[in-house]
Amino acid sequence: MKQFFISTGIALGLALSLSPATAKDVKVGSLKIEHGYAMETRPGQPNGGAFIEVENRGKRVERLLSVSFPKTVSERGELHTMKHENGKMIMREVPKFEIPAGGKLKLQPGGDHLMIIGIKEPLKPGSTVKATLQFENAGKVEVDLTVKARGDIKKHGHDESHHGGHGPMKH
Numbered sequence: 001m002k003q004f005f006i007s008t009g010i011a012l013g014l015a016l017s018l019s020p021a022t023a024k025d026v027k028v029g030s031l032k033i034e035h036g037y038a039m040e041t042r043p044g045q046p047n048g049g050a051f052i053e054v055e056n057r058g059k060r061v062e063r064l065l066s067v068s069f070p071k072t073v074s075e076r077g078e079l080h081t082m083k084h085e086n087g088k089m090i091m092r093e094v095p096k097f098e099i100p101a102g103g104k105l106k107l108q109p110g111g112d113h114l115m116i117i118g119i120k121e122p123l124k125p126g127s128t129v130k131a132t133l134q135f136e137n138a139g140k141v142e143v144d145l146t147v148k149a150r151g152d153i154k155k156h157g158h159d160e161s162h163h164g165g166h167g168p169m170k171h
């Protein structure tokens with residue numbers, strides 16, 4: 001079920017660019033991927049969240065099966081859901097996100113998200129992180145995620161200390 005594309009990570013080479021960049025919309029077949037960004041991380045913070053929106057203009061369901069990052073950025077990527085359970089926000093890895101035909105997948109703080117696991121260097125606002133998304137039908141798609149400062153993200157309910165606190169060993 002789960003696949004990692006290590007060769008892609010190596011091939012991507014220099015992953016973190018320090019020049020300010022804006023995430024570009026990416027169109028692949030009937031998919032449109034937009035508003036991609038990653039949350040800045042503090043020094044020593046092992047994991048971080050990243051978010052995209054995927055519009056499916058096709059006639060069949062699409063599935064996002066995995067996300068990976070260059071080895072210079074992190075150990076790996078995971079797909080996570082976040083839910084309230086017994087009064088706590090719990091993050092869990094899931095094998096896929098579905099995007100219904102004509103529908104949209106919206107990843108956002110406090111909800112479903114991409115998890116960057118085992119971050120090598122802190123993610124600095126304004127830099128860019130490359131992510132490789134693996135879709136069931138569309139295949140492999142590379143997107144640039146702009147790193148946003150915490151203050152730029154207005155959503156509430158996203159517990160960053162929780163993100164920071166759950167280390168790679170728990171996965």
Ligand SMILES: [Cu+2]
Nearest residue numbers: 080091113115
């Ligand atoms: Cu997570």
